[in-house]
Structure formats: structure tokens, C-alpha cells
Amino acid sequence: MTIVLSHRAKALKPSPTMTISALATKMKAEGIDVINFGVGEPDFNTPEYIRLAAKTAIDENFTRYTSALGIPELRKAIANKLLADNQLSYKPNEIIVSPGAKAAIINVLMAVCDPRDEVLIPTPYWVSYTSQVEMLDAIPVLMPTDVSTDFKIIADQLEQAIRELPNPKVLILNSPSNPTGAVYSRTELEQIAAVCLKHRIVIISDEIYEKLIYDGDVHHSIAAISDEVKALTVVINGISKAYAMTGWRLGYAAGPAEIIASAARIQEHTTSCVNSIAQKAALCALTIQSDEMEMMRKEFGKRRNYLVGELNKIEQIHCTLPGGAFYAFPNVSYYLENNRKNIHNSIELCQFLLQEFKIALVPGSGFGADNYVRFSYATSMKNIVEGVHRFSDGLKAIL
Ligand SMILES: Cc1ncc(COP(=O)(O)O)c(C=O)c1O
Numbered sequence: 338m339t340i341v342l343s344h345r346a347k348a349l350k351p352s353p354t355m356t357i358s359a360l361a362t363k364m365k366a367e368g369i370d371v372i373n374f375g376v377g378e379p380d381f382n383t384p385e386y387i388r389l390a391a392k393t394a395i396d397e398n399f400t401r402y403t404s405a406l407g408i409p410e411l412r413k414a415i416a417n418k419l420l421a422d423n424q425l426s427y428k429p430n431e432i433i434v435s436p437g438a439k440a441a442i443i444n445v446l447m448a449v450c451d452p453r454d455e456v457l458i459p460t461p462y463w464v465s466y467t468s469q470v471e472m473l474d475a476i477p478v479l480m481p482t483d484v485s486t487d488f489k490i491i492a493d494q495l496e497q498a499i500r501e502l503p504n505p506k507v508l509i510l511n512s513p514s515n516p517t518g519a520v521y522s523r524t525e526l527e528q529i530a531a532v533c534l535k536h537r538i539v540i541i542s543d544e545i546y547e548k549l550i551y552d553g554d555v556h557h558s559i560a561a562i563s564d565e566v567k568a569l570t571v572v573i574n575g576i577s578k579a580y581a582m583t584g585w586r587l588g589y590a591a592g593p594a595e596i597i598a599s600a601a602r603i604q605e606h607t608t609s610c611v612n613s614i615a616q617k618a619a620l621c622a623l624t625i626q627s628d629e630m631e632m633m634r635k636e637f638g639k640r641r642n643y644l645v646g647e648l649n650k651i652e653q654i655h656c657t658l659p660g661g662a663f664y665a666f667p668n669v670s671y672y673l674e675n676n677r678k679n680i681h682n683s684i685e686l687c688q689f690l691l692q693e694f695k696i697a698l699v700p701g702s703g704f705g706a707d708n709y710v711r712f713s714y715a716t717s718m719k720n721i722v723e724g725v726h727r728f729s730d731g732l733k734a735i736l
Pocket residue numbers: 377436437438439440463511514515543545575576577583587588
């Protein structure tokens with residue numbers, strides 16, 4: 338008997354980042370010396386004092402369901418963090434803890450989007466935004482950007498895009514950005530916020546890379562522009578990237594009480610709550626001061642400078658210096674247009690580089706930008722030094 342899958346399931350594309358990482362891990366397990374630039378997670382371990390907090394939670398039998406919103410002391414710690422770091426004041430019922438920022442985003446999208454509502458997404462975008470929107474039968478509307486604006490949308494472009502749409506509902510903003518590393522300035526955010534206010538567009542502000550910013554640049558949350566903007570914005574953040582805790586699965590959303598209450602209702606019927614032990618670990622991460630995070634950030638900064646410097650030494654490769662996150666996003670269009678290997682797009686280029694030169698990169702097409710490939714520099718300096726050589730050799734080999 339044939340089982341007919343839902344149109345939703347059939348339409349879903351696999352996450353290109355997860356696919357490439359799984360392939361690289363499999364090749365590694367087979368004994369092949371692959372350098373994996375595909376992973377979007379810190380290569381550092383979760384700090385020991387955080388792991389200890391989780392062990393204590395288990396020993397104290399903190400192992401039961403919690404409220405769907407998350408334990409009150411964690412929500413209080415998140416509120417304190419948002420106030421101290423972002424000058425944002427939230428009440429406990431305006432914060433929900435979810436199984437990762439990824440889950441926080443889809444819960445919020447589910448709370449605000451009806452089928453056929455349009456969700457504006459600056460492009461290049463993080464791979465899951467479009468898939469999540471499509472899963473809800475809402476419509477992703479891509480807003481292309483390029484190096485001329487450092488991969489950032491500008492207010493006029495947003496205004497124009499909104500005017501052309503029948504049901505514009507949400508803007509997803511991601512600063513610092515995955516994959517480009519772009520960081521929006523306060524002035525840029527003010528201009529974008531003014532357009533959203535004018536058209537009553539809900540802003541989902543994904544700030545998961547907030548703590549990974551370089552060269553003394555500063556992170557600004559769009560919600561902090563004014564109380565009116567805050568009332569239209571849901572801030573998304575989490576512990577995965579800043580505290581090297583990707584596998585713990587904990588993120589959060591902070592925003593208007595009615596959106597958070599709806600997200601909690603959705604969570605009650607889907608995942609119930611976040612793993613109780615991870616909640617205690619996150620509480621520790623957010624309340625205990627440690628210099629380990631700064632050590633990680635500095636190390637990422639050194640790797641960024643080296644990698645981008647070396648990439649730009651390769652003939653016909655152009656890579657902007659990313660202001661934040663841990664990705665480099667070089668333009669490879671010259672090699673897509675001028676090669677004798679029948680390589681037509683970023684997927685074919687990445688397949689060639691993985692098979693022949695044993696480096697795993699994520700094709701730009703997964704981020705809506707086929708002329709690019711993404712390097713994650715959340716890997717050792719030794720791997721970066723060797724990997725960039727292999728990249729350069731691989732490109733020379735196809736000309
Ligand atoms: C831009 C962006 N948002 C959200 C996430 C998801 O983070 P989490 O591990 O908290 O689900 C990622 C992870 O790669 C990301 O790059």
C-alpha cells in the first residue's frame with residue numbers, strides 16, 4: 338500500500354547545512370581526512386561549570402515537566418539579560434523558553450501567521466526561515482541584498498517590497514547574520530523599524546549571534562529603538578552559539594504577551610516544555626560570569642581575520658569581512674562561470690570540493706545565493722590553514 342505524504346512533508350527541502358555536515362561526518366567515520374567547514378556550531382566544549390549545574394539538576398531529581406513557558410527563575414534570568422545587554426524590559430509572561438531558537442521562531446511564526454500571509458526575508462537568509470514559513474502555508478518573500486549594502490536590506494527596499502504585497506505580515510531580521518556575518522547599525526535599524534511601524538509589520542529579530550561580534554562593533558536590538566517598535570517585535574535568542582551549547586536545545590523568545598501566550602499554547606501541544614536539566618544549565622550560563630565566552634569570541638575573531646585574508650588572496654575570490662557570527666561567505670561566481678568540469682552551481686562546486694579535495698562547505702543556494710559558498714570558521718586554526726589551501730587548489734583544478 339502506498340502512503341501519501343502531506344504536501345507539507347513533500348515540499349520540505351533537507352537542510353543543506355545538516356546534509357553537508359552529515360556527509361562530512363560519514364566520510365570522516367570511514368577514515369577519510371575531511372575538513373568540515375559545514376558545521377554551524379562552536380568547536381569548543383560547553384564550559385565545565387555549566388555541565389556541573391546540569392549534573393546537580395539530575396542529582397536533585399529536577400527531572401520532571403516544567404511550565405510550557407519555562408521555569409520562572411530562568412525566565413527571570415533571561416529578563417535580566419535582556420535588560421542589562423539590550424536595554425529591554427520584559428515581564429515574565431513576555432518570555433518563553435523553547436527547544437532551541439529554531440523552535441522559538443516556528444512557535445512565533447505559528448502564533449502570528451495565517452496561510453498566505455507574507456513573511457519578508459532578507460536574502461541571503463538562514464536556511465530554516467523559508468522552510469518554516471512554507472510549513473505553515475505562509476509565503477516567504479525574499480528581499481535580495483549584495484555586497485553594495487554589505488548584505489543588508491535598506492528601508493526603501495522594504496517599503497517597496499511591502500507595497501507590492503497583498504498580505505505582508507512579518508519581517509525576519511537576523512543580525513549578526515548567518516551566513517553573511519552582516520551587523521545592522523542602530524541607524525539602519527531605526528529606518529527599517531519606521532517602515533515596519535508604518536505598515537504594522539511584526540518583526541522577528543533573530544539575535545542568536547549577538548555575542549559574536551568583532552572589531553569593537555556593537556549589537557543593537559531593533560526592539561530597543563522605541564516602545565512602539567518593541568510592541569511589534571519578538572526578540573529571539575538562545576545559548577547555543579554564545580555558550581557552546583548547541584546540543585542542549587534551548588532558546589527563547591521575548592515579545593508582546595499575546596504572542597508569547599499563543600506560542601506557549603502551541604508549545605504545550607507540541608513539545609510541552611524544554612528539557613528540565615537544560616533549563617537549569619541555561620540558568621547557570623546566564624547568571625554566572627565567566628571569561629570563557631570572551632576567550633571563544635577572541636579565538637573566532639583571530640580565525641575570521643586569517644580565513645578572510647587568505648580567501649581574498651585567491652584569484653577572483655571576493656569575501657567581505659563579516660562583522661559577526663562565525664561564517665565567511667565568499668563569492669565564487671567566477672569559478673561557476675569559467676570551469677572545464679561542467680560545474681554550474683554552488684551545489685556542484687561543493688560536491689566536487691568534498692569528493693576531490695576533502696573539504697565540506699555549504700552551497701550558497703541553500704541561503705538563496707547561488708554565487709557563494711559558506712565556510713564556518715568554528716573549527717581549529719590548523720583545519721582552517723589546511724582547508725583554505727585545499728579550497729584554493731580545488732578552484733585551480735577546475736579552471
Ligand atoms: C541565524 C540562526 N538562527 C537560529 C539558529 C538556531 O539556533 P538553536 O540552536 O538555538 O536552535 C541558528 C543555528 O544555526 C542560526 O544560525
